[in-house]
Amino acid sequence: MRQPFKQHSVIPGFGVTLGFTVFYLSLLVLIPLSALFLKTATMGWSSFWSVVTDPRVVASYKLTFGASLAGALINAVFGFIVAWTLVRYSFPGKRLVDAMVDLPFALPTAVSGIALTTIYSRNGWVGCWLESAGIHAAFTPLGVGIALTFIGLPFVVRTLQPAIADLDPEYEEAAASLGAGRVQVFLKVIFPGLLPALLTGFALAFARALGEYGSVVFISGNMPMRTEITPLLIISKLEQYDYAGATAIAVVMLVASFAILLAINAIQWRHVRRINGRG
């Protein structure tokens, strides 16, 4: 049976709220974004193509998407551990640790950038150790990855926490009592239940990293072809008052990010449908 379009709820006002939602989203998201596309449309197709496929721009896509992906993956693994620890165990100073997770959110990005550069540059606390091991962190792609990992952490932890809290330990006990090993319990019981939240956190961290500018420009060193991130190239186009060129690169970023986010969402929907046994 088809579900009715409008479901009755205790709180009335579907029409007004939908209208508001449409209006609000248009004002905040759609109108600014369509301006982006309109501005890009002022340049011809061939000049658009030559701007967005310039070797320097392509190198920056690779760095931006690669480092963002690496950062989000690292956060997915270690953020998971952090979230798990914070939900399942209690220990002295837990609230403090919990609050610390949000710091990358709250700090102005330039401040995080300067702080990270101070620590990871050649004469910094961590940098001097890495340097003696032959690893250059600041002003290399590695530095970009570090900054993007830093800013993405809260997204994974904060989306996973409520999901882990919802996960009833009784399921794990039941699985164990039925003879499942530890790895099996994790893979078959815990992980599937948390996957949607993990994917959301991963997607948020990834998306946030793609657009990050403030913290990265300090630690990246901005060397053409090597450590230039795409947002920096957008800024450098704007410095030449090349609005169309800047928006052209922005459009590519936008379309690519949207496609990736959509793909992640699709995986999530399929997963949820499978878990709920509907569909």
Place this chain on the structure above:
Amino acid sequence: MRRTACLSAFSAVLLSCGILTGCGSSGGSGAGASVELLNVSYDPTRELYQDFNTAFAKYWKEKSGQEVTVRQSHGGSGKQARGVIDGLEADVVTLALAYDIDAIAEKSKLVAPDWRVRLPHNSAPYTSTIVFLVRKGNPKKLHDWTDLVQPGIEVITPNPKTSGGARWNYLAVWGWMLKKELGDLSKLKDPAQADAVKQAQDKAREFVAALYHNVPVLDSGARASTTTFTQRGIGDVLLAWENEAFLCLNEPGGELIEMVVPSATILAEPPVALVDGVVDRRGTRAVAQAYLEYLYSPEGQRIAAKHYYRPVEPDKADPKDAARFPAVNLFTIDEAFTGWSEAQKTHFSDGGVFDQIYKPGK
């Protein structure tokens, strides 16, 4: 269900109307007992204009009886110019390079195209130049530009694509080479010397490429480069504006560095201009004009010199301040590059000389 759709459409329209009618006409102040000006400037002038604004308010109060409050906005020069183009209501702009004011004139028509000749000295009431900061004792013996292309020397300078100040650094190197090769920059405009000029330009290009190959980090702005050099301890030499160099020397850690003046360098002229479109609408032309002219007064020149900008009329500055500026062999951007728009097009536009230096395979 249809009712729902209607209702939602209706409420969306209603809300947009409410928002849109909100932006009717506004503005139009000016005459009266008090007036407010907005000076949109670039980063390192913050302290200079704080001092200057106080002095000007006092002067204007005496002269016209009007209270004037000058608000300041600071940021990267190009970003500030874009702000004005996009509608930031600046009565005056005081930026790092003429190119940015030209862009305002061209893109928004808010500034008259002849703005550079409306005030004395190319509309630059104070100037500066590009010098070297090196580690104390100058361990690598860096005395002139040629020393900077030696293998193993690390040069710190910001990315000229994102930093207006950094473009002066780049042009200082290039112009020095032209001057060294040609002896006299007026040869650039002499058709009989075309071959010599071509050779000098090629030399300059090679030299600039060599110098930028010694740059390990291209920060996005001048202050970030300064931090990289002074706090992170990266690099053997920092290319800096003279006024910034003086500030560094006076800050904590300043005893660890020293200033070196190369044999020839560029005269950096940060220009100022009245934003005609804005002052006419707000009715602030008289006071804004007086504000800019006051920069050339003995008091204005004194304050500029105090904040390490070279006054264009040095006799008006405090002799003690004026004595701090080392004698330098200077050339102007008009002599070496026929002005900013040419320099910008050749060197810093996409695919320009600076980009070619970094083309892969080099």
